[in-house]
Amino acid sequence: MADFPLVVEPLGPGHDRASFNCGEPSLDAYIRRQASQDVRRRVAQTFVALGEEPQEIAGYYTLSAASFEKEGMPPEMAKRLPHYPVPAAVLGRLAIAQQYQGSGLGEALLIDAIKRVLHASGTIGVYAIIVDALNDSACSFYKRYGFQAFPSNPDRLFLPLQTFVNLDL
Ligand SMILES: CC(C)(COP(=O)(O)OP(=O)(O)OC[C@H]1O[C@@H](n2cnc3c(N)ncnc32)[C@H](O)[C@@H]1OP(=O)(O)O)[C@@H](O)C(=O)NCCC(=O)NCCS
Structure with missing residues (x-):
């Protein structure tokens, strides 16, 4: 893990969005141009991990209801679920700035997101966390943590929250 304290907070107007660069253009464009608007419209919440410089964004993720x-x-899982749509939280994006990649921050932000969803699920039902993986590399990152692909859509992965209820996260 990076040798500075992990601070994760909701995206605010003071954060330096323009300098963020994770090497994936769509994820860079999102935080620079779209994230604040999505927060205002309440279609996604964005959380940022601060870097070593003031207001620097070392990484971010988004959460939405779905x-x-x-x-x-x-089928084994489906048979235990209701016939109406199953509630979930979508981890829509997760990105770490290039200079912070490989230091454990991606894992730390994933755990932070899971904790927030677990907390929210004490108030509103959430069966699973869903992620949309941008590519095979992202898929293999999520699978390390127990996410499994929907048989009908290999780029969309899910992780039942039940996995974590007995863990001290
Ligand atoms: C993918 C990404 C989020 C991983 O974050 P990171 O901070 O670099 O990863 P971490 O240092 O937390 O790695 C945690 C573990 O996952 C492993 N890992 C990292 N990236 C991986 C990948 N693409 N596939 C498989 N394993 C991966 C690490 O080796 C590490 O394992 P270890 O603890 O055994 O050493 C980050 O590299 C990134 O933002 N990449 C560009 C954008 C992107 O593709 N995002 C995916 C969104 S769908």
């Missing part, structure tokens, strides 16, 4: 049809799931 639901999915159980028909896309493995």
Whole structure:
């Protein structure tokens, strides 16, 4: 892990969005141009990890509410779920600035996101966290943590929250 304290907070107007560069143009463009608007419209919340410089964004992730049809799931899981759409939280984006990659920050932000969703699920039902992986590399990152692909869509992965209830996160 990086040798400075992890501070994660909601994206605010003072954060330096323009300098963020994770090497994936769509994720850079999102934080620079779209994230604040999505927060204002309440379609996604963005959380940023601060870097070593004041207001520097070392990494970010987004969360939104969603639901999915159980028909896309493995049959063993689907049979235990209701017939109406299943509630979920979408980790829409996760990106670490290039100079901070490989130091454990991606894992730390993923855990931070899971904790926030677990906390929210004490108030509003959330069966699973869903991620949309941009590429095979992102897929393999998420699979390390127990995410599994929807059989109907290999780029969309899910992780039931039940996985974490007995863990001291
Ligand atoms: C993918 C990404 C989020 C990972 O974050 P990171 O801070 O570099 O990763 P971490 O240092 O936290 O790595 C944690 C573990 O995952 C492993 N890992 C990192 N990236 C991986 C990948 N693409 N595939 C498989 N494993 C990966 C690390 O080796 C490490 O394992 P270890 O603890 O056994 O050493 C980051 O590199 C990134 O933002 N990349 C560009 C944008 C992107 O592709 N985002 C995915 C969004 S869909």
